[in-house]
Amino acid sequence: MQMTIEKLNEIQERNKELVALRKLIAEQASEMLEHSQYRKQILVCGGTGCTSSGSKKVIDALEAEIKEKNLTDVLVVKTGCFGLCALGPVVIVYPEGAFYSQTTVEGAKRIIDEHIIGGKICKDLLYPETVCENGEILPLNATRFYKKQMRIALKNCGVIDPENIEEYIALDGYKALHKVLTSMSQDEVIETMLASGLRGRGGAGFPTGKKWAFAKASKGDIKYVCCNADEGDPGAFMDRSILEGDPHAIIEAMAIAAYTIGAHEGYIYVRAEYPIAVDRLKIAIAQANEYGLLGKDIFGTGFDFNLEIRLGAGAFVCGEETALMTSIEGKRGEPRPRPPFPAVKGLFGKPTVLNNVETYANVAQIILKGADWYSSIGTETSKGTKVFALGGKITNVGLVEVPMGTTLREIIEEIGGGIPDGKKFKAAQTGGPSGGCIPACHIDTPIDYESLSRIGSMMGSGGLIIMDETTCMVDIAKFYLEFTCEESCGKCSPCRIGTRRLLQLLEKITAGKGTMEDLDKIEELSSHMKVSCLCALGQTASNPVVSTLKYFREEYLAHIVDKTCPAKKCKALLKYRIVSDKCKGCTLCARNCPVKAIKGTVKQPHVIDGDKCIRCGVCMSNCKFGAIIKD
Amino acid sequence: MDNENRPVFRGTPKQERELKKVIEKHKNQPGGLMPTLQEAQGIYGYLPYEVQKMIAEGLGVPLSEVYGVATFYSQFSLTPKGEHRISVCLGTACYVKGADKILAAIEERLGIKTGECTPDGLFSIESCRCLGACGLAPVMTVDGEVYGKCTPESAVKVIESYLSKEV
Amino acid sequence: MKKMIHLKINNIPVTVPEGTTILQAAKTANIEIPSLCYLKDVNCIGACRVCVVEIVGRRGLVASCVYPVEEGMEVLTNTPLVRSSRKTTIELILSTHHKKCLSCVRGNNCELQKLAYDYAIDEDRFKGEEPIYKIDDSAPYVVRDNNKCIQCLRCVSTCDKVQTVGAIGQIRRGFDVHVGSPFEIGLGATSCVGCGQCIVSCPVGALYERSNIDEIWDAISDPKKKVVFFTAPSIAATLGECFGMPVGTNVENKMVQAIKMLGDVSVFNMNVTADLTIMEEANELLERLKSDKPLPMFTSCCPGWIKFCEHNYPELLPNLSTCKSPQGMFGALLKSYYCQKNNIDPKDLYVVSVIPCTAKKFETSRPELSNAGIPDVDVAITTRELSRMIKGAGIAFKDLEGAEFDNPFAIASGAGALFGATGGVMEAALRTAACLIDGTNEKLEFMDVRGTSGIKEATYRIAGTEVNVCVASGLGNARKVIEMIQSGEKNYLFVEIMACPGGCVNGGGQPVQSDSVRNYSELKAKRASVLYHADKEGELRLSHENPVMTMLYDEYFEAPGKAKAHSLLHTHYTPRNKF
CATH class of the missing domain: 3.40.50.11540 (NADH-ubiquinone oxidoreductase 51kDa subunit)
Structure with a gap:
């Protein structure tokens, strides 16, 4: 078909209200809906996150229910990502703008019966933050997750049917x-x-x-x-x-x-x-x-x-x-x-x-x-917004878009809802395997290209991984090196061999066999690869190592000098110990130990033979008295 | 892989006809080798010598180049995969939430390592880099079905549920 | 006229044409930047990172072998950063290299070893996991030892881009990346043509010929055996390089004397069968013109080209001249005519050919080139192997006075000598054709078919008609020529093809010259000049005027193409799989 501006305008007019109301709520939207053939619109996220948590089943259930009840004036739209992936499958009903989270098939049936037919929003199924104490429902934009966001790149995500x-x-x-x-x-x-x-x-x-x-x-x-x-x-x-x-x-x-x-x-x-x-x-x-x-x-x-x-x-x-x-x-x-x-x-x-x-x-x-x-949006050198995929140890795992210049603190504490389980924020990693970590002391850094590279990280493509006190920074550096090592194409020598040697040094350290000389070699190899590699993969491969070494050097030293892993992550450096006061001598641990490293007689405190122990943690998870600790 | 140790090729005439069609489609397309390999793997499940040879001849590309491309990208496989393909996400979001422990538990349960296939051909284990389902971290998939918020125990249970279906 | 670019390298002002790389530009300021992966006309990928330099005002280092010069650029090739980067890179490369230098064929001219020395490296600093590979000795001519490979990819580029053979390629990626044949089937099972160009481009000892030296020593010390050597035209032009003599030195007489000093052996001149080839091939061409046999006719002297044709262009096999290669003819001649004349049982005659070529090692194993299970040529050894025998025998090569080839195969024409350079067969044939057909021997030099360019064309008037001929060297160029012929774009009568770029003087069995020689000088041309000089200085310049020819045809073959000649001097070809 030959597209003309007239035809384009005509299509726009035809669909304008249908779509526009999804950006509004309540009265305005209801008014708009009067002209529409649809009384209600149910938007369901069909992004990968929500699909993985079962949104397809929810859509099927909604559609089956609608068909069964013959609700011709209700439209179900499969949209793209709303952003709050951790709360999927996400369903939103217009014109009320009711935001249902973690919807199940049963929930879908209730939404149709109670909300769509009965006209009564299922408040217990809503995203808790959108329900006020007085029973009023907050629009999504008023929630902590969305309040500070500004959607330009994601403007249509979760609003339109991407297949139409x-x-x-x-x-x-x-x-x-x-x-x-x-x-x-x-x-x-x-x-x-x-x-x-x-x-x-x-x-x-x-x-x-x-x-x-x-x-x-x-x-x-x-x-x-x-x-x-x-x-x-x-x-x-x-x-x-x-x-x-x-x-x-x-x-x-x-x-x-x-x-x-x-x-x-x-x-x-x-x-x-x-x-x-x-x-x-x-x-x-x-x-x-x-x-x-x-x-x-x-x-x-x-x-x-x-x-x-x-x-x-x-x-x-x-x-x-x-x-x-x-x-x-x-x-x-x-x-x-x-x-x-x-x-x-x-x-x-x-x-x-x-x-x-x-x-x-x-x-x-x-x-x-x-x-x-x-x-007009953003900072002096970085304009517009940036989308981040917020992940790791953070409450609101999901997709966020913020104006450049927003601080890391705003993203983590406000939008992200902080660190779960009462743990402490330790560091954030931007730029993935090419980026670096940002420690707690730089949490107020405004996010733009220059500020991030100034503190040894980089903007990267938008991965933002939050780590808490249980994350070992040496282990995380090793994780990224494993990644680049596996993904190096092997064309240029500094990257092909350098990444492997760097990884080997890190493995040595996390295995408790590292020396101070290894640390020097790590630094030397890192700076060598930065200037000598053919492409950005190799040139930036050492960034996670360099930045963790810069901000968490004492953690490296603990692995090398004290032979301990402060985050208790590195297996080889863990020691399982039985607190004799708490041990009742039930023998459960000794019976479950796969390598027979636990000795002791019935009703007497048991002891772990550190040389035999393979640090699998089975004893600890089996102990009913909390008598086994790792240090 | 040694020439002598190559598994027996059990391609069917139907598969060959499909492959010929794919080759014909991509023959004169610039950069057609990658899509051809992708579709060929779709037909055969993996890319054995016989298939790569047909592709090389069909596209007029040296076999060494076909093999070079097939071994460069991690999604191409030279060996048959298990009937059930288990994939554990080792993306960062999953890793910080303990994906390594899940992989280890599955390896232990099946007695094979990542990249291998059980002797009965039932399961193969792979690791992958981010399925994008970070909200459900840690994540694994079996035959494309996503299992989120896994623990080592729940992951093993999932595997066992497939096992019991087989019996 | 290209735009000129002005820059400074280590503060030395340099002016070079636009498009020149920093590495090339530096040479004009007498700075040779070290490199491993770069090889002129072969490989230019910026991968090894040994040639890194600093550019003032630019972050990081750049690979000078691929970085083009820019106006006003200031390059520094010897700063602390550059030196330490090169050193660390070499240390990293060595950390994955099997350092078996004592027994390595390249022990005395390894480019990696030289760099390790120049940069005073510590080979153990980055010690770690080393990949272990099986040595591929499945082919009768080339051995590949990946444990010594440094991933410079000169061999892959040679095989794939220069020769368009593609027998080897890169496999896997990252630390596991390595060079190999598809599915690791071994070189012998691939469409490798055995040209050996990978060997002469390898900076280290990861590629070398399958050596036959021990078998020869055994034969020499066997009292029952009569051992004869014959040497290809280009050996005399290159053997001196193995003894530190300058490129382009003719050592024919020293060579003959040195071989005679190896034991009780006769030494013959292979240029004789080059002349014989011209006799037979010229006759065949004339016969083809008279009959309806396919044209153009392609030369068949080069076994690399023959195998390439068998694998890739089976439809062209009828176009190949049925003449055996000069090596094949010589073998047949020795095991028949020579044995009969001297009353030797062919079983007891041990024939060694000294050739510039690894493909000829494969040729000796062809069943077509044997008689009743006895191969015509027992072993073929390369220039390099001959030099090792001479060295092993303790012969002071440079000081030898020289000796002459043995009769009856001593005298040859200058035309025969030209076989060692691209265009040489064509020129020898054109001389004889001009003389025999037009009865003129005024024109002896055919300059259009000389020179090292990969494809050369010429048109000559012979017997009143215009004749188009073509000369190609390097199999990539051969492929181009064939495609032009098959598409109908070109029409030739006679085509000469040599597998190695520049012809046999640059063969895969020739002395290995390091990148610093190959990158900065015209190796092929210098070597070829020896042959052209010898031809010019000699009295006998026409193949058919060689008295040995007269003797052979009078005593044995009657005339070119006759029954005996046909059965002994001609052969046939077999189509082979593409991969």
Whole structure:
């Protein structure tokens, strides 16, 4: 179909109210609903988090119930991620904006019976924080989790049905592409991007406008735009959520980028571990083609743009831009030296622009709302917002988007709801295996590119892992090194061998065999890899080691000098001991010990033979008197 | 893997026809090797010598290159997987919540290591890097079904439930 | 004219054309930046990180082998940071390397060992887990020892990009990455053509020929055996390098004398069968023109090319000249004519060919090149192996006065000598053709087919018609030529193909020259100049004027292509699997 602005407007009008009310609540929304064919809308999160906790069963139950009760005026919408993954499956009912968390199949039935039919919200099923003492229901935006958030990249996530292009269009979708194609020159787009201050959200923070300008300036008959959706940082899922919740935002932005640099073909490189995101993308691309928003002569302007999906196959290094392009070319995903930069010689040797998902998610809105609007958000050098995947030892595990400059404390204590089980915050890790840890003393650091790198971490792609006092920092450094070691492509010698040697030194330390000389070697190897490796994977591989060594040196020393692990994590350094006062001599521990390391006679205090003990912890978990402790 | 120790190839004519179609589809596509390998693994479950050879011949790529790509990416497998594929997430969020202990418990229960398959071909264990279900950490999957908020005990129970289904 | 770039390297002003790398630019300031993975025309991937340098104003270090110069750039190649980085990198590489230098074939010219010395490294500082690999000796010509491999990938690049054979590649990733054949099936089971170019590009001892030296010593000391050697044209041009003589020294007479000093052996000149090849091949070409046999005709002297064709272009086998290679012809000649004439039982004649080539080791094992189970050539050894025998025998090679080849196979034409360089077979054939067909021997030098470029074309007027010929060296170039022929883009009558870039002077069995020689000088051209010089200086420059030819045809073969010649000097080929 040939898309025109008239048709686009018509689709928008047709769907506008249906979608708009999901951003409102109560009276306004009810009013809006009067014109609608639907009396109630039930939104269920269909993101990976909620799907994993059973949202599909909830949707099936809701739909079965609706069918059975013949409720033709109730709409069930499967959306993308709401953000509060720990509370999934998440269900929200409009116009009330009632936010049900951890919904079960039974709960779904009650929602239909009591809430939809009976008109009475099931308050006991709601997210507790949204229920006030006086029984009033708070809108989601008023909860601690959402209050300080600002949603730009995630604007449509949890709002629209990502498998329905018309809902995207209803919220100004593809308007930016129309604007660019019909009223802006390539240079004007670049100017806007530059003025907005948008920087790459993949981690390095390179100004997006500059990247586009370089690629535009490169001569070439064929150029490419690529999207990096190979979200490799373990514990990060921002890009996945955007693709699952708002795939058209990426397609539209890539088309804008293509127009700007003069490309007609694009590739989205997605991790194969993201089946839902891939499915939604496929549907979105097919719909965009059907609606004439991809393909030939878009909006009748003569601009052609085709988009293809390529799946990764399990290689973290393919998140590096040159490796990603090598992988799209069907080869071993090894990075290439730069220069030449991709803007000059990229995919298949042609000028190429590569941005990550979250970067693209900002583009259409910058075009529509203007560079001034965007640059008014954030800090001096870092504009806009940043999405973080908040995980680890934190109450509200989930997806958050905050303006640049928000402090770590705000994210952890307010949005994240603090550390569970009354434990103490120890450190946060940003940037995943390439980043560093931020200790408690820097918790008030505003989050922007420069501040984070100043304290030895980095913005990274948005993984934010919270650690408490039970996390051993040497062990966590070892964990990251294991990761990079396994994911090193092996092309350059400092990374191929350096990561392995670094890991071996850390293993030695956590096994209680480390020496002070090993610490020197760790420092030497770390700084060697930083300057000598071919790509960012190797250059940053030592960051988790360097930063933990910087802030938690005493923990390393405890492992090396005292042969103890303060967090009681490193098995080889643990000692299980029976407190003789508490031991009743029940012999349960001795009978359960797999290596017969516990000696003692009935009704007499038992003793653990430290040389035989393999530190499996079975005795401790079996003791009914709390007589066994580890130190 | 030594040439002599390669498992016997039991491909069917139907699988071969499907593979030929896949090869035809990607033959003239730039960078078609990766998608071909992915779809071939979908057909056969793994990428044995015979399959890679057909791909090399079909796409006109040296076998050494096909094999190089197949051994570079961790999702390609050269050996058959178990009937039930267990995957434990070792992403950071799961790791700080004790995913290593879950993996160890499953390895102990089945008597195999990660990357191996039980002698009866019933189970294979893999580890993966972040399924994105960090909210449910620690997480494992069996045949794609996600099991969240695991403990070593609950994980072993899940495995046993599959075992009892088999008997 | 390329734009010139001005920069400073260690404060020395340098001006070089745009696109030059820092490593190349540094050489103009007399600075040789060390490297391991970089090899001119072969491998340029910036992977080993030994060639790192600092650029003022830029964070970190860059690999000078891939980094192009920029206007106003200031490069520092010898700062504390650079030195310590190189040292640590070399120490890391050595921590995974089997340091068996005493028994290593490259013990005296290993590039890694040299760097370890230059940077005074401590080999134990980063000691740790070392990968252990099985040695691949499944092929009769090349042995691969991954325990010594340093992942520079020069061999892979040679095999895959230069030769387009792709018998070996990278396997797995990270610390486990290694070079090998697919599914580790062993080189012998792959489509490896045995060219040995991987050996001469390896900086360490991870690749070497399967040595046959011991068998030869056994034969020499066996009183029942009569041992004869014959040496290929290019050996005289390169053997001196093994004894520290400058590249481009002709050591023919020293070589002959040295071999004679190994024991009671005869030494023959393989250029004789090069002349014989011209006789037979020229005749075959004329016959093809008269009949409906397929054209163009391809030369068949190079066993690497033959095996490549068998694996990759079985449809072209009818286009290959049926002539055996000069080695094959010589073997057949010795085990028939020579034995009969001298009353030797072919079983007791032990034939050693000295060749610049590892593929010829494979050729000796071909059943087509044997008679009643007795191989025509018993063993083929490389230039390197010959030098080890000479050294092992304690011969002061450089001081030898020299000796002549033994009769009856001593005299050969200059045309035969040219076989050792790319274009040489073509030139020898063109000389004879011009002379025999047009009756003129004024034109002896065919400059269009000379030089080291990979593909050379020429058109000559012979017998009143324009004849297109093509010369390719390096199998990647051969592939290009074949594709052009098959697509109909080009039309040739006669095509010469040599598997090794530059021809036999740069063969896989030739002395290994380090990267500093290969990167900064024209090794192939210097070696080839020995052959062209010998041809020019010699009196006999036409194959068919060689009196040995007259003798052979008069006494034995009657005429080219006749029954006896056909059965002894010609062969056939077998299609092989692509992988």
